[in-house]
Amino acid sequence: MNLRVPGPTPLPPAVTQALARPMINHRGPEFAALLKRITEELRWAFQTKHDVVTLTASGTGGLEAAIANLFSSGDRVLSVSCGAFGERFAKIASVYGLEVDRLDVPWGQAAQPAQIAARLDGGNHLAVLVTHNETSTGITNPLAEIVRAGRAVRPDILVVVDAISSLGAIDLKTDEWDCDVVITGSQKAFMIPPGLAMLSLSPRAWEANSRSKLPRFYLDLLSAKKSAEKGETPATPAVSLYFALEAGLELMRQEGLAQIFDRHTRIGQRTRVGVKALGLDLFADPRYASNTVT
Secondary structure, eight states: OOSSSSOOOOHHHHHHHHSOOOOOOOOHHHHHHHHHHHHHHHHHHHOOSSSSEEEEOOOOHHHHHHHHHHHTTTOOEEEESEEEEEHHHHHHHHHHTOEEEEEOOOOSSSSOOHHHHHHTTOOOSSSSEEHHHEEETTEOOOHHHHHHHHHHTTTTEEEEEOOTTTTTTTTTOOTTTTTTTTETTSSSTTTSOOOOOOOEHHHHHHHHHHOOOOOOTTHHHHHHHHHEEEESSSOOOHHHHHHHHHHHHHHHHHOOOOOOOHHHHHHHHHHHHHHHHHTTOOOGGGGGGGOOOO
């Protein structure tokens, strides 16, 4: 099947073969070793030395986990919305009782660092929520510049990034850019079926977690972290997806991150040229056109 959608993406043969592996005991040593290998490889993919937690959940579950684990009711956050998925992040924050200060960017345009810095300057926001790659409009926000501008006026601000349609396909240097929480999903660049959410968390994020008073159980990231240290998950995981994730990560290792990013850049550019040659217009500002969902 030739999928022409932004995700789920087609599965490589190595991934489909991994999905067919016999089931194992998710409380046994084989799964513990698998989880350890996956976590180390995810650190590589996230370009971080900090914690990475994997949940059996959709990418949206990862977004909700970030909100539920970092904040308390009434906390003020700046939500940068460039499209439907930025709107979703803001809605999740609102549902949990956060005071959401919205920065609405015209669809098809990218958020500008100066706008974000101006909104944060002198404010009492605890965090900025930003979508790295907005699937609904086909733009990639200048994340490194956004974080730099935000930190210039609010060095302590939490930076929480929806990277569901970017991480692993578009460069995102989690530690170098000083992102506190980065959320992604299994069904995009990792080349496996939907069902896993992966989050990286900085020490600043864990400090926020220790102050958070929002209710959580299944999406409790500290519980997931402590369980992973013992080679387990708090609840029954989607074991077959863990097999698939290891296979997907192995394929990514074989190609290399720089080569993966370059491949997506070239394909994105060629796709845009081809679309224009058909006489069609592109919705996204060409300066910020996404290389994954162009």
